[in-house]
Amino acid sequence: MKGIIGKKIGMTSVFDPGGKQIACTIIEAGPCVVTQVKTEATDGYNALQIAYGDKKEKHTIAAEKNHFVKANTAAKKFVKEFRNYSEEKNIGDTITVDIFAEGEKVDVVGITKGKGFQGVVKRHGFSGVGEGSHGQHDRQRAPGSIGGSSYPSRVFKGMRMAGRMGTDRVKVKGLKIVKVFADKNYILVSGSVPGHNGSIVLIQK
Structure with a gap:
């Protein structure tokens, strides 16, 4: 498995070579920093912990600061684990949208919009x-x-x-990556993904 943390920007549409209109979701994927590498020997399982989104220092507790200092990075808002990451990474490495290619199928996990009572x-x-x-x-x-x-x-x-x-954790499987904008850290995936604009999503492959 490989993946990245991203933020849902909104929706748009593109046209394929045949002239068919495809509804797409724009996701700002990364850049993410590897903050911990877990192994079978030390933690009992293999996983990669990555972080995304800068966090103000005054809102960061001492334990978090020390954790992020080991990765030589500023405090981050969102930290997620990906088990059995397919690529070897070290603490402090940066993960960007380059891990994905156009035409690949991915799964997107997000929290659905809340509808109230x-x-x-x-x-x-x-x-x-x-x-x-x-x-x-x-x-x-x-x-x-x-x-x-x-x-x-x-x-x-x-x-x-x-x-x-609402507010349920939902995974949408088999979404196709239509376009990758490496310079802006944007990817376009076909169809819709759960959550409101600005919500955090996980992109897995």
């Missing part, structure tokens, strides 16, 4: 109780019955009801 129609796709006739009053978006009274006298776990919607 939503009802069952929007959250689970319920159709509502029914029409407004026969004594039904404002029941078009109601959930209906949620369980029996005398038996089992409780609501089963996992019942689909109203509640907080």
Whole structure:
């Protein structure tokens, strides 16, 4: 596996040689700094810890400062691990978009947009109780019955009801890299990726 931390910039579209329009997401990928190399001997597993995004020194605790000093870099906001990294890296090395090539398939991980507290129609796709006739009053978006009274006298776990919607960790697989702008650290991936503009995403291959 190889990967990088990035920031979702927004969406655009490009045209392929055949004239077909392709919706793309612009991601600012890196540059990231290797802050720790974990091995089987020292940590029990092989992984590469990389960091992205500068952080103000006044917002950085002493333990974090000492950790980043070992990598000879300034404090960073976001730190992630990639297990079994396919390329050998040392502490302090920089990872850029050059690790990807146009036409490659990647997986993008992000946090979906938060929708707040939503009802069952929007959250689970319920159709509502029914029409407004026969004594039904404002029941078009109601959930209906949620369980029996005398038996089992409780609501089963996992019942689909109203509640907080969104802010889930989602991985979108098999997105194609349409374009790489190495000078700006931008990559264009086909389709949409989870999260709002400015949110942090992980790009894995």
